[in-house]
Amino acid sequence: MVQTYLKKIELASRAECRNRKKIRLILLILTIVGALFEIKDYKVMTITENAYNDGIRFQRSPSLEGIFGAFLMFLAACFGLFAVHGVFSDLTSKQNADIQLSLPMNAKERYLSKLMAVFKLHILPILTAGIAVILIGSAKEDAFDMMGYIVRFQLVTLAVALFVDSVSIFCMSCCGAKAEGIYTSIIMGGCISVLPIMFFMEAIIGFSGVDNTYSFYMNPFYVFGGSILTALEEVGTGIGATMPYILANLLMSFATLFAAYFIYRRRDGRHVGKPIVYSLFLELFMFTGLTTLFFVFVYTGGWSIGLTAALIICIVIRIILARAKITPIKFVIWIGKYATALAIFIVLMGAAYYTGGFGYYKVRYHMNNEKAINIEATAISANPSSAYTSSETKNRYFQRDFRTENTTAANDVTVPANCTREEAKQAVEDINDLIDRYHNLQDRDNESFLSIFTDNYSNWYYSHDYDYYNIRITISDLKFNTKYTANITLDDETEYEEFCSELSKILEESYTESYR
């Protein structure tokens, strides 16, 4: 019984694939050429030594051929949009709906057979190319760490391909016209890729003043769609560091495909031809797009231009979608919906602002198994005259290395331990206490909040006002990998002096950066 069912699905998917020859050919060309360039890249991969205490550290950077190969694979991953559009043509073409909906299959079988067809057309070539690259890469390179990098690179491509397919299938299931199916997929895909990270960077990190994500690619919000960049980043951590995010990406794609099934199941021939079948999807699409635009414009600072541009884009899309007569009332409703999206965005930003990134400002660094850390603090007076002329208030710099074991530098010189583990832990906790005392939500006011829509919002925790003092505390390992940062802004000179005095009890004050 199960075998018959699977055979039916397989046969139907075969029928779908056979009739997408052009798409299959294009995808095969992209993946084969992309894989060849990636394979070639491993031959010329550079390995540099940049050691300090943990032995040899590998740094890898794809060569031009490697980047071109990755670009082709990325293109192949994005080409899934057209594969999905072809396979799911029963959703947007009346003629195809007549044929496919009258075939002896129910909605579930049809959906599964189409998924399998997309897998064969799109995922399988990428997967095969990835496996080929891994196998040939492993034959060329003997380092286990190197394999981790290669596998990660291929998994990211696969994750992006699945992301493109799942978002496209979801959007196609909500649209009844070809054009809408394609452009909503592109816009939604783009917005979903950037929105979580923009939200995290601007509303959480931005308003909290602290950051323990210490590297862009380790950001927990950096999932679903955008992770291709992690593979292109020059990192030496192999597969382990990004694996959870790749897995999260894959899981979210599968969840999206699962959700799309329930939408697809509700579709029938009546919906074909309607630009957007479900009005809820239209509102979700518009809201996602507008929120992304708002974040972009808050970040770039062109808020007034941004608001107008967003409104125009919003109305243009609504006009395209409205296939019936456009009345003044409709215009008013559209502007009302735009205003609602803007209001929700402002409320969201307000909530983030007044709660210090939804409580994220309380996040502190705690020492775990690190052998050595470095703590540094830079205190800068925003007033240039006082910074350079006044002897009382000036830019000050504090730092200290905490080495709990002997460590080896690049030139094989052994650097001796300078503290016990408990001492290092205590220093970190003392710094945390200091941050706790001076980093709170008392400085939040409406005027400052509104300024995010008028001023350039690149660094919320750096005040250019004359009476302010900016202090940045950074905790890093001895390889310059930042683990934690806290930005504190003080507006009282006495407070500033007190803060520096406290710092000098934990760290050593110097006027030049130390050599590590």
Next chain:
Amino acid sequence: MIEINNVTMKFDKNKGEKEDFTALDRVSINIPESCIYGFLGSNGAGKSTLMRLMCGVYPCTEGSIKIDGREVFDDPEAKGKIFFVNDETIQYSTYTLKDLKNYYKCYYPQFSEEVFDRLTEKLSLPQNKRMSQFSKGMKRQAVVVAALSCKTKYIMLDEAFDGLDPAMRKIIKTMIVDELMDRDAAMIVSSHNVAEINELCDRAMLIHQGHLIFAGEVDEIKSGFCKLQTSLGSRQMTKEMAEAAGLEVMQFSTLGSVAQMIVRGGAEDCLAKLKGLSPILLEAVPLTLEEIFIYELEVRGYGADILKEN
């Protein structure tokens, strides 16, 4: 048997419209096995909608459609017994005949390659040419060949013969009838060409603005209407006199003293009713299905506005 039971089909209202559009309103017919059933109706009457409902493209808003006792919508077993050829062939443009064969072979386990190869050879259809390069007639032939090769119990052809030249129509019709007769299959065909339905079908139904007007065997339908010519001599025959005699008059006209009328009912019955008026001329002329179609729709005001304007 296909049982269409009290089927209503409504489409969501478009923006600017106050009510949902009712494409079919409480339509009930039964289509037995081994017959050729004709769907007649004006443009936009609901024929294609009914066909799409019968093959599971649309769900019924109300009522039910069962094929051999199974509800057709979303039921693979019921849909496996029916093949739908719609009024377009553009969806097959990129296919070659080989692709078409392989496509349907994957869906219909009973697909007969022998039938497909035999019929394509008989019709001299090129195997490896894309269907976009086929003439309209050739495309139709190819799709009909695919439909016959799937060996389903019911085949539905939506305006399948439209746009074909008479010779081609005859070839296709003969081919279909020969194949269907061999295996006791049924064909449901919709067309605007009433003469064709008259010639091809043993059963038919007429639908107008979503309402079923009549359905049954073609001979029975035709025997239910007749055209009468009568003259009362010096007296002028009027519509009222005919109606008073018990006739249901659908159309009435006079030419001199001779009155001509289309009435509902059997010829013998109608003649007997008029005999009481002592006519000097009384004869019944058999009606074609096309005449019945026109008169039935005229009675319902179809095209009346256009005719008035002209």
